[in-house]
Amino acid sequence: MQTSAASHLNPKINMQTVLHFLAGVSIGIIIFQSAFVAPTVFKQLKDGAGGPFLRALFPKFFLGLSVLGLALALSAWLSNDLPVATAGLLALVSGVTAYLIIPATNRAKDRGHKNAFRRLHTASVLLMLVIAAANIYALF
Template sequence: MNNIFFFIAGISAGMIIFQSAINAPSIFKVFSEKEAGPFLRIIFPKLFLNVSFLSLFGLILSLFNDSIYKQALFFASLLFMSICYLIVPATNNARDQGKDNIFKRLHFISVILTLLTLLLNFSIFFIS
């Protein structure tokens, strides 16, 4: 049964790394910020939703596994990615209205929660 947890956490971590470290920086190298923005506004919410669904699946499975660590990991991952998804409209709105301080704060929250989710999903390989 551990293999399914490793698979879920690995897919989640891989998606985060691919989107944040490979895809987004590459898009900004090819396109201007004005051109890249609309594309990233579509991609990042999908990342947050997909990792949320994977985390929910992991949480449900962990309830039958009697592993409080896995339950906490997938619950936190679900919570963090759900928050990221829910603040996307406010983040985009702040950017559109030129409210740079609000945008920076919301973006920072999103980045930190995504990084924490990545670390949580990596941790399953070491504390299992």
């Protein structure tokens, strides 16, 4: 039986456990951010006060998801799980893309360009859904 490097650290930890952990953390972050943080901020912080908070949070959110996507891709590649490595790369590229469109999204909002803001925000949401789907794929 062949063992991975991770299993030498703890006999109960194998690479599949690491992959599931990384995917689960990503999915958990997405659910927590989408279901709890953003709605609470908009409900509790009135008169536009939530905007600056979310502008500070979302770059960290997408960078964190990008790092987790990279970790998933590398871990899967090292364990020769190429489909999950591909899912990790998809999560990484989607996270980086979402991060890179943040300045344009903010400019569109600040300048009152509603159509541009709506398109960019929709793209950001769709990219987050791609990240979620890639990580759900990694779980199964």
